[in-house]
Amino acid sequence: MSKGILVYSEITSDDYLHTVVFELANKAVELSKKMEDAPVMALVLTKPDLINEYKEAFQKSGFDKVFYVVDERFGTYRTDLFAKAAVQAVKQIDPEIMLVGATCQGRDLAPRISTALGTGLTADCTGLDILENGKFAATRPTFGGQLMATILCKKYPQMASVRPKVFKPSEVDVTRDTVFIKMSVDLDDYVPQIEVLEFTKKLVCDLNDLDSAKIIVAGGKGMKNAEGFALLKKLADKLGGCVGASRVAVEMGLAPQAVQIGQTGKTVSPKLYIACGISGALQHTIGMNSAEKIIAINTDKNAPIFDICDYGIVGDAFEIIPKLLEL
Amino acid sequence: MKIVLCVKQVPDTSDIKWTENNTIQREGLESIINPYDVYAFESALRLKNKYKNVNISALTMGPKQAEGMLRKLIAIGVDDAVLLSDKKFAGADTFATAKTIAAAIKSKLSDFDLIVCGQFAIDGDTAQTGPSIANFLDIPQVTYVKEVVGYEDGYLTVIRELDSGFEKVRVKLPALICVLQGEFEPVRARINGIIHSQQVEIPVYGIDDIGLSVEDAGLKGSPTYVNKAYRAPQKETECVFVESCEELAECIKKCGGICE
Numbered sequence A: 001m002s003k004g005i006l007v008y009s010e011i012t013s014d015d016y017l018h019t020v021v022f023e024l025a026n027k028a029v030e031l032s033k034k035m036e037d038a039p040v041m042a043l044v045l046t047k048p049d050l051i052n053e054y055k056e057a058f059q060k061s062g063f064d065k066v067f068y069v070v071d072e073r074f075g076t077y078r079t080d081l082f083a084k085a086a087v088q089a090v091k092q093i094d095p096e097i098m099l100v101g102a103t104c105q106g107r108d109l110a111p112r113i114s115t116a117l118g119t120g121l122t123a124d125c126t127g128l129d130i131l132e133n134g135k136f137a138a139t140r141p142t143f144g145g146q147l148m149a150t151i152l153c154k155k156y157p158q159m160a161s162v163r164p165k166v167f168k169p170s171e172v173d174v175t176r177d178t179v180f181i182k183m184s185v186d187l188d189d190y191v192p193q194i195e196v197l198e199f200t201k202k203l204v205c206d207l208n209d210l211d212s213a214k215i216i217v218a219g220g221k222g223m224k225n226a227e228g229f230a231l232l233k234k235l236a237d238k239l240g241g242c243v244g245a246s247r248v249a250v251e252m253g254l255a256p257q258a259v260q261i262g263q264t265g266k267t268v269s270p271k272l273y274i275a276c277g278i279s280g281a282l283q284h285t286i287g288m289n290s291a292e293k294i295i296a297i298n299t300d301k302n303a304p305i306f307d308i309c310d311y312g313i314v315g316d317a318f319e320i321i322p323k324l325l326e327l
Numbered sequence B: 001m002k003i004v005l006c007v008k009q010v011p012d013t014s015d016i017k018w019t020e021n022n023t024i025q026r027e028g029l030e031s032i033i034n035p036y037d038v039y040a041f042e043s044a045l046r047l048k049n050k051y052k053n054v055n056i057s058a059l060t061m062g063p064k065q066a067e068g069m070l071r072k073l074i075a076i077g078v079d080d081a082v083l084l085s086d087k088k089f090a091g092a093d094t095f096a097t098a099k100t101i102a103a104a105i106k107s108k109l110s111d112f113d114l115i116v117c118g119q120f121a122i123d124g125d126t127a128q129t130g131p132s133i134a135n136f137l138d139i140p141q142v143t144y145v146k147e148v149v150g151y152e153d154g155y156l157t158v159i160r161e162l163d164s165g166f167e168k169v170r171v172k173l174p175a176l177i178c179v180l181q182g183e184f185e186p187v188r189a190r191i192n193g194i195i196h197s198q199q200v201e202i203p204v205y206g207i208d209d210i211g212l213s214v215e216d217a218g219l220k221g222s223p224t225y226v227n228k229a230y231r232a233p234q235k236e237t238e239c240v241f242v243e244s245c246e247e248l249a250e251c252i253k254k255c256g257g258i259c260e
């Protein structure tokens, strides 16, 4: 095993480096300080013509080494192809720790890598640390968010996945003299078993980019119908924010799955989260309780959402929001 | 087509009680079928209803009591079931669990075409057992499956729901799919089904039956281990209740929202 932390660097379907890469890089830089400044490394699988586009971003986010593998076919993610390439690359790099973003792609790929390498993977971590004995400690919620477990791994690399927005990217310039290393892997005997026939991009409400939103106005079952969600949209527009939803609201068809917040949806950490008609089940709050400020509107003064919010108003959202809009 | 349906019994996490020492009170904790595995079942059943000669075998690893869950599944449309139960399986992490299940499939259900799992389990929620099983069996996997479109000439077509959009994918069988929550009408057991479910014999296999070594199973076969477990910290905020919309607008402003 060689020293260092490897960050799997996902490329999105529109050819950008996924934002989670910068968040993981920042965490890796922090952890490496407790590891005698072990190198912070990236692995990226990309189309040949694109690698230069990513170089500056890698340098700025504090990577010491970037290992890249190029192939024309890396333009579209396919489990079998990426797993075959990534497993070979990780074997060659042989890192002590490997971090992967818990995105759809990361969750699909990471277990293939860990299983092929005979090591463990701790998924959806909310805390990462290096213990005094040098072991990598990954903490994650279990039991629907009620129990936290810190998990260690006997094998190498010690792998963990982390959802987007759980860690923050570095706010200061951490530019390093990044070394770029081209790797070759053997894909000659790759026979595609999975074929992507069609991709339809989701229209996540207009400009409703939850990930970068500073303010989120979220609705639950209590927002009842399309008119209720139209009110939320108006309030979000007024505040310059975006609309999010609880799982029940998504199941009722009031909002797309892409804006579901919680255990099986997104994790968000805006400056302000306004929860309207959301009871505050743990599976929901686990995805938003790191918001700087939380405000709740709910008819039930005993709703658990009030236990975690900064300001609350007991009342009917259908009366309160229109009044807010008029102010 | 032979389908293996992987299901898990999980504690009902919506009903957790804490002891004074902040540990989970396990006595009286209800076991339920993992909700996502219900969607996995529904997807398998749709295939069975749509095509001829589809056989669904349910498989679970767990305590002997899990047999009850398997019988319930048989009552609503599963054809047969296998229970993996052995003290030596205890304490398995996802790696060892996947290895055990893969070994059982290899030795007892090796003529499968399709393995169907739920995308998540509500207790561990790692979303990785399915892909790990696929890796041990050296077959492709498709995760985040929203809908199974159809089956033709040894290929399955499915629709995946991803962060950025929907992807229609064709995968060569044998393969494994992980199913997301979908819109399904819950299936009710019919009386014939219930009677049938009581008559079917459910084999229970232990470590020797599936040719797994002790080093590869349970706690011993698990690369990861829990170092520490504790109750999730509760956010310590005292909610300030306001009465009027004007006050609320003031709060929004204080929190960085401009209510113009």
Ligand SMILES: Cc1cc2nc3c(=O)[nH]c(=O)nc-3n(C[C@H](O)[C@H](O)[C@H](O)COP(=O)(O)OP(=O)(O)OC[C@H]3O[C@@H](n4cnc5c(N)ncnc54)[C@H](O)[C@@H]3O)c2cc1C
Pocket: A219, A220, A221, A222, A223, A245, A246, A247, A248, A249, A260, A261, A262, A263, A264, A265, A266, A276, A277, A278, A279, A280, A281, A282, A283, A284, A287, A297, A298, A299, A300, A303, A315, A316, A317, A318, B035, B121, B122
């Ligand atoms: C495995 C698993 C994963 C899950 N993942 C998620 C997840 O990712 N995200 C998620 O959100 N949930 C998730 N859930 C579901 C979660 O447990 C809750 O069921 C869900 O969050 C509740 O949604 P809700 O608050 O909209 O609805 P409810 O709990 O029904 O709450 C509705 C609230 O609206 C209030 N209300 C009603 N009318 C009004 C009104 N006119 N004005 C103001 N308030 C009103 C009510 O008082 C109530 O508090 C998951 C559950 C499981 C088992």
